Amino acid sequence: MTDTTLTADQIETLRARVRELMPQVRADLEDLTRIPSVSLDSFDQAHVQASAERTAELLRAEGLDVEIVSEGGRPAVIGHVDGPEGAPTVLLYAHHDVQPPGDLDDWDSDPFEPVERDGRLYGRGAADDKAGVMAHVAALRAHSGNLPVGVTIFVEGEEEIASESLPRLLERHGDRLTSDAIVLADSLNWAIGTPALTTTLRGSLRAVVTVRTLDHGVHSGMFGGACPDAITSLCRLMATLHDDQGDVAIEGLVHEDAPEIDYYEARLREESGLLDATELIGTGSIPSRLWTKPAAVVIGIDAPAVDEAGNVLAASARAKINLRLNPTQDPAEAWEALQRHLQEHAPWGATVEVELDEQGWGFAADAQGPVYDQARAAFADAWGTDPVDVGIGGSIPFVQAFAERFPDAAILVTGVEDPDTRAHGANESLHLGEFEKVCVAEALLLARLGAMPRG
Template structure:
């Protein structure tokens, strides 16, 4: 821990800061051990997989929160819109003293599937330490977020650094599956979860050694399309020429989504250039592993292309594999696109823009249909709120360097639900990931140095919020 040049010690003393730093350091190996235990539970909340693993994960998280000193710990769920029961979330509480605010800490204990295990260098559900990184599915996204909350709670409890502050821990169990029961859960337990400040530990930092507060997220929509040219498959030699196969026409359809430079070409999708942070091209290339021969798509500042402009990706297509191919003209081709929507645009408007674009295409008269499957709102905040100011101080004090206010190209649709149901709450989006964490990919990992800093930053934030409330 390095003292921040801009640290405000009026509310949090230098002695408290040092005490919290010492406690976080002393707890480091225990946190890694606890995280290793969580990573070993394959808590994938997808339909068709064993739900017992997600339940085991919830119980493990509940026990960590009890061991950290919370007595009011429950496993709760709600019924999703389709009538299915949601996966267990952990809710743990400490009531606020009179006149003190309440802070809600969010993370999720479910994880993504591992994909092709041959691409992993280490067993995905066996946390493996290599140098300054810990590898494993969920090591970063988002079981590290859980341990940031647990580690900070341990520190402030032992240091008595946030006495009187109300604390709520909400650890969801189905975020990676799209949070199907999240809205119903919030409505069912709205008063139980009501807070003045909400900390969402499911984002990332600028780079290793440089923390960030996420102040914007793109919204999202997604849809499935179908191109049909025949009522049954036919011989490509006998009918090829006058009849183009459905995959070829689908390729032409997908090509209409971007112009020659790679800019999104769908009319009605909002385009913005408002970023105040420079994202060097060479940094993006290194972070994403872009091949040297590949030119970046689109125009304008890189940061805006990542955070403030729409993006469309073809994420799935039903087509005959090469191994099973035959001399046949395929009659139908289906695909799915994922659309990231610029902050500030209504995702329903974006969904309609996509529907209208597909309806307007003429592929030699082929039948083209498009169906919206998802829509989630964007998020934008500023740094003027007291909680955001406190968080920026905490990040700078913990890391010893100036934090960045940044956007994220991804989406967290449930943030819109939090904003709607708790309009007066200040929402802070933080995290422990760095550009090489590879969340959702093979060889997901956590930088252990930044992990320690993130724990200290949250402890400092909670201490400052409590101290400022006491001072009035």
């Protein structure tokens, strides 16, 4: 694409300005990371409120009119500043809540005391997604109060618990979020040194399955061999989720191939930590298996612990299943297909109960048009290489919510993460060199959108 909206001097000026700002941007990011804003009910929600207040302070300092809002959920922050007359408005999204730290013994340092090691900043939320918040702040600072576009910032406080109150927030505050382009900074880049635009996201479905075979536990020696136990029955049922090649065997789910892109098995093994002897499952290209085909994972089982197990045939056992769905799959149809599959494959006449835990739509963007052109140009300027269009195997249901609420806005799913970020896991980290490029790209994107022809 031939692009003439910014001169080389303008690009270099913004790049230098961001470089100058990075020490303070990093300091503010570290302050945010120190706030343990875990949004799960079992954690102190005063920290989530403190995180919202600190985010609001950062935005007010950049001249935005800011309000903390809550519609029955965790606090969100909405800020706005007008741009020049006739300029487009850009909505910048991030979230300030974080995942629980998990087992502290798995961390090499305190998860809520950020520390740098080998060019990476470690800490819970240092990447997902407080770096997204600070990328937006950095872009504002780079323009020194002379923004070329109107900017609205929406920083959610419950993304990590499925954004339950987001529909109410969009219903009651949506008019304040209306924009020409939306930048959702909650994804990742292709590799260190290569940026990405996320154009597809899989949908998701979680369900709890209970298997019952007896009305009470009985002696395994006296009744084993004739009476099936619930744990073995549950295991046999879970094994039916896949065929012998490892493809999901639930009838009624959408299976599609992803666009061709170089993603080799060696890279997948390195990024995932797959053991040498462990084989890949499924068929088709790796991007198809990760981005567009369904995946079924048993993420939890309720059964007696090994150290506490007696010689008993268990009367009941439970499992939680996570389904990832093709970006276009209707999650309600997938739910019906899962229920039908589990009931039809109940082993040995076991009683099977299935309960829906959570479901969410995927997302597929038509990533064409002038806003996408300017985004790709901004990424190329910041990294020195063209961005890659990628899919993400994970699910971000709020993206579809924005697409439905603002059908005329171009949606750009960007991110601050890289394949070694380990978001949600122990030793989550942010590559500081890549983070600076993210900030440069966003500052350039605002400049490019402001320089587009109007009328």
